Amino acid sequence: MTQTTGGFSATDAKIEYSLAGSTWVDISGFANSLKPGALTRASGARWTHEGDGAILTAGKLGTLDIDVSIIYTEGTGDAMAILLTQMQTVGGGPLYLRWSPKGGATGEWQFTTSVGVLKKLDLPSPDAEDAKPCAVSFSIEVATITKAAIT
Amino acid sequence: MPKYEALFLLYDRAGEKYIQPGEVFEVSDPAKEKTLLEKGLIKPASEKVKAHAGETIKAASVDESGPKSKDK
Numbered sequence: 001m002t003q004t005t006g007g008f009s010a011t012d013a014k015i016e017y018s019l020a021g022s023t024w025v026d027i028s029g030f031a032n033s034l035k036p037g038a039l040t041r042a043s044g045a046r047w048t049h050e051g052d053g054a055i056l057t058a059g060k061l062g063t064l065d066i067d068v069s070i071i072y073t074e075g076t077g078d079a080m081a082i083l084l085t086q087m088q089t090v091g092g093g094p095l096y097l098r099w100s101p102k103g104g105a106t107g108e109w110q111f112t113t114s115v116g117v118l119k120k121l122d123l124p125s126p127d128a129e130d131a132k133p134c135a136v137s138f139s140i141e142v143a144t145i146t147k148a149a150i151t
Numbered sequence: 152m153p154k155y156e157a158l159f160l161l162y163d164r165a166g167e168k169y170i171q172p173g174e175v176f177e178v179s180d181p182a183k184e185k186t187l188l189e190k191g192l193i194k195p196a197s198e199k200v201k202a203h204a205g206e207t208i209k210a211a212s213v214d215e216s217g218p219k220s221k222d223k
Binding site: 022023024104105110146148149151 | 159160161162163164167169170178182183186187189190192
């Protein structure tokens, strides 16, 4: 079989967030990494007295956790400030994410979440021995992901 | 502008909307048109689809003059 020529590194991805799923804010200049968990589906098995193997059935799609690392900055409209507000909103402020691994040009794929629950937001952790830019990470849990090609 | 049929779920970032597979839409940018065709994401809309997308379907003519009396 011939080797694929379609491989690429995802170092120039486009990552965006939205608070309503309609207006999107590009945080590619803040985001350091985005790590979606695996898509999962529940399954169930029962065994009967006759036969050796299980009767296996498929259930519903599982939820998905997405971990994002961003550069910590202190501007009022910066990602950190927005995330902190959403995290501290009573009942949980809505948050949507979408990302394009190749960068978001025409014909490239884009993954968009359903509304997510912001479940974890790291606070900045100063370290005298760390010379790298201060970064924080957050995690959201979403129900579904939609893949579409960008026009 | 040329009309194309989406072969997969597409996303129009300029209009912030999805284009469903089978939906007919216009592509104004030649570079975008070339890329989408090369990647097999769209195909030229067929004449039949074009007609459905672009034509106003006229209702069949209705005789509104009321019931005709029948002479016996």
